[in-house]
Amino acid sequence: MxxxxxxxxxxxxxxxxxxxxxxxxxxxxxxxxxxxxxxxxxxxxxxxxxxxxxxxxxxxxxxxxxxxxxxxxxxxxxxxxxxxxxxxxxxxxxxxxxxxxxxxxxxxxxxxxxxxxxxxxxxxxxxxxxxxxxxxxxxxPVTVATISWHAKQTIRRFLELTSDDPEGQLPFKLHDFGARGVSSLQSAALGGAAHLVNFLGTDTVSALCLARAHYHEPMAGYSIPAAEHSTITSWGREREVDAYRNMLKQFGKPGAIVAVVSDSYDIYHAIREHWGTTLREEVIASGATLVIRPDSGDPVEVVADSLVLLDEAFGHTVNGKGYRVLNHVRVIQGDGINPDTIRAILQRITDAGYAANNVAFGMGGALLQRLDRDTQxxxxxxxxxxxxxxxxxxxxxxxxxxxxxxxxxxxxxxxxxxxxxxxxxxxxxxxxxxxxxxxxxxxxxxxxxxxxxxxxxxxxxxxxxxx
Known part of the structure; x- marks a missing residue:
């Protein structure tokens, strides 16, 4: 015993x-x-x-x-x-x-x-x-599910305002990045499963195991291939573009989604020169959707600026509600994300004429750890x-x-x-x-x-x- x-x-x-x-x-x-x-x-x-x-x-x-x-x-x-x-x-x-x-x-x-x-x-x-x-x-788990549910209502409101397919977009708009930031495997599993009550996106594997073991759910959430700083910076700064090209080579298939952290050195240079110029035709030819991930700076400013630069490189279409939807590319913001920054980012890009389709969010500490019994x-x-x-x-x-x-x-x-x-x-x-x-x-x-x-x-x- x-x-x-x-x-x-x-x-x-x-x-x-x-x-x-x-x-x-x-x-x-x-x-x-x-x-x-x-x-x-x-x-x-x-x-x-x-x-x-x-x-x-x-x-x-x-x-x-x-x-x-x-x-x-x-x-x-x-x-x-x-x-x-x-x-x-x-x-x-x-x-x-x-x-x-x-x-x-x-x-x-x-x-x-x-x-x-x-x-x-x-x-x-x-x-x-x-x-x-x-x-x-x-x-x-009640508090995590509550935070996640309220974030979902915020995202839904912006999608309903700016997207032609709000309900189709919504399930994958908030991704759980919190497994490494919690105090235990049990917290990751239980809190991660609580988030999946509301969304379908997660990188918390233990949450999938708990939903399967305790709630009869064969697969509660999904993820995509994504880069981290070590896999990009291991190529060296002078070969940054080769690191990005490798991501396209490995994962850039028609219909696929591939996420690449792009701020290891200079997010704006990476978008303008590497993604928007050198690799532009390769991105388009791959048939995949490239998701750029900034990971530093002011989240509201960086996301808004990144959308503008990606728009300049890849262009956009205007949807039925009059908002811009980028061609071939999207942005996911995981650094500094909490319910307040989600709302602020969505308000900022909406004011700039971009649909909420263009962005997704990853939330870690604010989802699974920055809470306690007194939160509710x-x-x-x-x-x-x-x-x-x-x-x-x-x-x-x-x-x-x-x-x-x-x-x-x-x-x-x-x-x-x-x-x-x-x-x-x-x-x-x-x-x-x-x-x-x-x-x-x-x-x-x-x-x-x-x-x-x-x-x-x-x-x-x-x-x-x-x-």
Whole structure:
């Protein structure tokens, strides 16, 4: 047994002592997860299914308990050995919890419950709290999917304004460049898959593996041959044009797309002299689409300037909406890309008369790493407990921060049948308010995964909501 595979150690230290802290007579607890606001006013729910398959699929064993008992004893924390032994002996190691959540891919306004966790066995009422650490990590894929989804709405607006085929162009306009910038392989996989809920372009291979393993998706995203600085500069500055010619020779086939970083020395010289003069006829004859990648400087200025220079060299057509579309060439910007620079670049080139068709974006750190739990103010809180046979509201309401006031009661997210509006309400007797329907489904119960969705369905669900 490896320590990192032990569910009992996938928690915070102080959680080991919490079974001793509830009121006498407690035999049930109820928790919920929400985004309490943040950068965006709605979130895209994704990643719970993967987390559950990874963390909860294997039943707890006595070997797990032995390992956890010894570690917590040395660590200075009490440990509920008898409680865990009972779960193994009486329940086969399956955790007595019920997890309900909105379907993955759902776009939900902030300040609404996204999932709930409740105990199902009176003797194991303390288990939901023990799982907080691992379950709240859903904040990460939800936040990545949310950032990606909002970027998609920005790009869509510019494509609808300037492109003859906005929906055909959109899926490949934002490419995931983030694998090397995250803290772990798991983050790359889960965050990368979250981006692929919205787009089809990625260089994060682990995201493809996660979508295949946990969401039944044979191939979730696509990429193209592309140069990096080492493969260009290894030819030497005096042979820069030969490095570019080699890219055309290796990958420049009719209908192909090949991306070449071109700022190792001087992006403007590379476009004017190498691509626009020396190699111009070879680019055209190849039948491929050449994608120039600047990788330094001010992103807004460099992209705009590069389009003008490429236009001078290769020309353009004017589409049905009156915007220029370059012949044979495009630009992809990956350096300095975030939601703000995407919007600024698209506004700049639109003002200059160029269609959004002409550019694509690669986002790395701002997509998978430059975010944290407070980006969307995620929290998992207890909202109800049954003590001496009676359910009581459990909540916090700190005088120093009203934004941290938590919800009360056994909660349910409901959808108004008439207008589709979502609202979180206490449903202590199991009866939904008139004119509403349940907006959550039971995804996990007593060791069993109850919902096992395909990635394609999650994508469809996220696409249904637009702004």
């Amino acid at each position: 490896h320590y990192l595979d032990n569910l009992l150690l996938n928690t915070d230290s102080y959680k080991a002592s919490h079974w001793l802290q509830y009121p006498p007579g407690t035999d049930a607890t109820f928790f919920y997860v929400e985004s309490r606001g943040g950068l965006h006013d709605r979130t895209v729910f994704f990643g719970l299914q993967s987390i559950l398959k990874d963390a909860l699929a294997r039943p707890v064993t006595h070997a797990d308990i032995d390992e956890a008992r010894d570690l917590f004893a040395a660590h200075g924390e009490p440990f509920n050995e008898a409680g865990w032994r009972d779960i193994v002996d009486r329940l086969g190691g399956h955790l007595p919890v019920r997890i309900r959540a909105v379907p993955e891919g759902s776009v939900v306004p902030t300040h609404q419950a996204l999932m709930t966790i409740e105990s199902t066995d009176p003797q194991a009422y303390w288990v939901p709290s023990y799982l907080e650490t691992l379950l709240l990590r859903v904040w990460y 103010k995620f929290a998992l809180k207890c909202s109800a407990a049954r003590v001496n046979g009676e359910w009581i509201d459990v909540y916090k309401d700190p005088v120093t921060d009203s934004g941290k006031q938590s919800k009360r009661g056994r909660l349910q997210l409901v959808r108004n049948v008439e207008d589709g509006r979502l609202n979180t309400v206490p449903v202590n007797d199991g009866t939904l308010p008139t004119g509403t329907e349940d907006a959550m489904v039971t995804v996990w119960e007593n060791g069993e995964l109850r919902v096992d969705e395909a990635f394609a369905m999650i994508r469809t669900r996220a696409e249904r909501t637009r702004v």
